[in-house]
Amino acid sequence: MRKLFAILSLLVVASMALAACGGGTPAATDAPAPAATDAPAPTAVRENVLRINLGTYPDVIDPQKSSYVNEIAHLKLFYEGLTKFNDKLETVPGAAESWAYNADATQLTFTLRSGLLYSDGSPLNAKRFEYAIKRNIDPATAGEYASITDEILNAPEWRAQLSPTCAAVAAAQTAYDAAKAASDAAPTDTALAEATTAAADALSAATCTEEEIAAIAASVGVKATHADGADCVVNADTGNAYDDADCNTLVLSLSKPAPYFHTIMGIWVAFPAKEENIADGGDIWWTSPVYQVGNGPFVWSIGEPFVRGIFTPNANYWGDKPSYDLEYRYIVDSAVAFEAYKNGELDIIASAAEDLPTIQADPNLSAQHMQYAGACTTLIKFGLAAKYTAPDGTTYDSPFLDKKVREAFALAFDAEGWTKDVDGGLSAATWTWIPPGFPGYDANSPLHFDPEAGKAALAASSYGGPDALNALGLKLTFGDSPRNRQRSEWIVAKYKEYLGVDIALDPIDATTFTAITKDPATFPLFARQGWCADYPDQQNWLSVYWRSDTTFAQRQGYVNTEMDALLAQADVELDPAKRADLYAQAQQLLLADIPSAFGYNSLNHYLVQPWVKGIVTTPQDSDWPGSFSVATITIDTMMP
């Protein structure tokens, strides 16, 4: 028995040793550096640290490669773009003190603030932004948001490494045009038709030479200059122009009028990461706080993957500096985060629908709960282009090609009931597309919840009522998760109740769901999908999402030529009032055409501890409340 005990106790000791492994290493145990300003008073009961639960740990924290909210939440702490957004989501000066368009909005000129510094004290000039924007376009970077700067002259050509101006492409184009003309003239001649097909293949296979691509890259419409238009001076020692203090002007040449483009320059893709740091750090430069030297309000001081990130105020930031340290935590499970919050271990968490009854029952918690409009609209989109299979194996066209059927399903969607019973009040019903708080919000809608009218519309449709639809075996396909199950169960039950339509539930793996919605041929009959603003402008809501040549409309099979024409006109309109009016008309056309049952807007909903003061919210706070004005937040370190 003694031997057994010896073995057992050895195991116990070994376990303890394992847990403590590497305990002596310095980086893991170092306490965060104290905040640069406002040393806490002696009687402070808490540290001057704002502790935020961010949820999932980011995959990549690189301004030109990131695309998720949790990734951007990091980037916007230690970088700042040329412009930024205020609490009303208006575009205001960031690193640039001003900007101006030329007469037809095809050229945008930014003037940087003077004396801008990086957090390490090195100067920040327009050349840095030129590098960042070009890095975003560069096909070698292949960032997921690369296409957002496609308005820049030659940017799409460089990204695709293909341009009609390349000799081989131009020749193939000429050959194709000739063949096409010949075969159009003699439509019955099969030989000519084959020649045309061959010419089309040759055209799609034509490539640019490396020299031509280099020339396209060099001609991309991004250029940093002096205020008088002179070239920035290259320092002979460093071989770059990053220390030329007079290089404060950035000129963007656009391929078409884009009066909204200054807004895009406020998002993360134009954040000026340092070229030499990216070169020194190699592919993994972004993982290290050492290389993430930026111009934002914070400095990344400690990054422990999956455990925490700590950010201290940047003393070199040009604007108001935050008065506290900031700490990100990465707790994925909402129930655990809620326990930690109630324990006072976190200052800001997102509240979950399941916890809402508990929050409302507790006067303290309900006083700490913030709930305000968010940046996403979610719809039940109707599949239009795909073929669907009935239980007997026959395929049929989407019943939603009949506008009356679309109308019926839209009228019978109880958005109010959804927000109350499914989301527990953590979303807001909407009957329009652009959400409140965003430029272009228009509450007018031709449709509202009306099940009787819905039933009538279905009866008036070519199907004449629910029975013909039920014979088709309609399916509601969704990416499976406990939450989505409840949502889908509700939708199906309500359509049964209001329209008498039987819809089967069809859960699939979330990534598979995304994959099938990407192919117009497999787009599901119903797809609960939404859009969250990239940047606050009508163009981002309407032209990027609904125009029939955009990926989203194509996948769904949605075409509305009348609206397309209005949007094309609005996108290049320079007069703000007229532009807003054109977008408003386009939105009304969209609503009247019922491409989906308009559903609900996201709400931002957070629990914030009472000692965190001065939070200014915006609809785009999908990371945490107050992230757009970090300087106004203070922490009452005296409050128990």
Place this chain on the structure above:
Amino acid sequence: MATYFIRRMFWLFPVLLTVSLVTFIIMRSAPGGPWDTDSDRRQVDASTRKSLDAYYGLDKPLWRQFTAYVFGDINSVTKKFSCGMICGNLGPSYRQRGRTVQSILFSAPPLQSFWQSRFGYSLRLGLIALSFAIVLGIPIGVVAALKQNTLWDYIGLFIATSGISVPSFVLAIFLIIIFGSWLHWIDIIVDNWNEVKYWLMPATVLGFGTMAYTARLTRSSMLEVMRQDYVRTARSKGLAERIVIIKHMLKNALIPVVTILGPALAGLVTGSFIIETMFSFPGMGRAYVQAIGQRDYSMIMGTTMVYALLVAVANLSVDLVYVFIDPRIRFEE
């Protein structure tokens, strides 16, 4: 024995190759790809997709992608030969851009030791959970068998039943509420994983099921062994009771227990997805599940290969331990 061991080591190669081939086939037949990000946001456009495919070699035929992963290939962008899995190169992660799979799994943050890597964290947690399972499970099983149908037996049964019928995601939240929110014994948010106390809850939750299984298996095989002649003989020889229990009974009862503990270690190291989520533990279980959802192909391959190697080695050790426990077992023919 030595030849047997060497022969088994050689068998690792075909096993790993088969696992990689099977994984590759099922992985690539799943719909969607690494650039299919969710559809509520801007999508990766065609030309970006093309450059990404070219960079990662996804534009090549499938068989070539497989051989490229396992043996190596010339990168079409950099024009350099990069050796594949056989050189220990598990490929670049498609989602954590710029990082390689082996660095994600095995490299610690700067200035920290291997034990602070994701694999190191998981290995430590797995080992602790396993020792927890052994240290508690075997004695509980032995006591329950010796005192069959007494209160002790029922207490053991109760522990084992709760260990298997309460899912780990439920046990975790219960423990967090009890020890974090009510008793305030530990912080829910872990500041420093170097402190031993933070490991107790995740290791307990992770090892609980294995502990319960170990206890029940030990109990049942002890009961079996207790009825054998040699135990009677040993007793009648007048041997001390503890020697009978340990030398004659426990040693013979351990075969099934050892069988499950080998693969259990591999499972505990990599299969802690839920525990990692609940305790925000920086291990590799989440890397695997996330990689599947994101279709991060080389990450899926890499984590599967690490797991396969663990399983194969664990099962080999089990076979060796068999011989140690029961000298009658022979593997050479």
Place this chain on the structure above:
Amino acid sequence: MAVKTSQTNEIESERDIFRSSKSLGAEAWARLIKNKAAVAGLIIIILFAFMAVFASVIVPENPLQINDGKRFLPPPFFKGSTNIQSDPRFLLGTDSLGRDVLSRVIYGSRVSMVVGFFPTFIILLMGTTIGMIAGYAGGRVDNILMRLTDVIYAFPDLLFFIIVMVALRDSFIGQLANGLILLFAALAIVNWVGVARLIRGQVLSLKQKEFVEAAHCIGATDFRIMFRHILPNSLSPLIVNMAFSIPGLIIFEAILGYLGVGLRPSSNPADIFITSWGSLMLDGQSAINAQPFLLLSPAICVALIVLAFTFLGDGLRDALDPRMRGTQ
């Protein structure tokens, strides 16, 4: 220290071969029903089976009825952390869509019992056969079969489920019983390896024992030795495995749902399989503050099933033990 069970030696049990096999079952049954714990286990299992079969008759409410404005009602006997008034109609309260928890738990027994049972049966059958052959034949056969188990152990289960569920969801087998049959097959394919290795380990040890030698000497065939001599002596780990496999599968089904490859939920009250304990527990975990009974009720049911199987399994083991033959 007394060992309560009476002992007979292996030579004696060898003599059993010559007894008629009919008495084996009858004798075992007689011993089984004498065991109070085992009978209790059996009764619990029968009760749950009854509940599963007659779910549609005994549920107090329609389990699919969404009651607007009645989400997360607490049970009448419990004052939770919310201010919501309970409703005597809902004995265990309601879930996030205002559906009756009790009715859902009753319906959940169907899926969970079936998911626990059938794959376990297939797993035991496959695992035992392969494990016996590998352990008994040894050498090359053992090596090949065990390397196969190494491969399947290391198999990415989750990916496999995703592929199977996605690729076959529209096929005939995928539609069968709401996708349950497909789920069984997939579960069995990845789970038999544990049993196979367990049995092989037992066989490796048992085949060197005297009673096997004795059987060889009297000319018993390999088949007979494997299934009449070695198998009954390897039963106890099998029974433990079975008692663990059932709740394991019930919970695994929940985790599959969590990861998006679980059972298809139903919207049609006429369907047999509507929800499972596993998915109830998943819903309950996130709502643990608002409505703890959403989690507790299915968890208690799973615990009861486990206890029942453990008792019954122990009783069965004792009843079937060849060394207990002829003892009462």
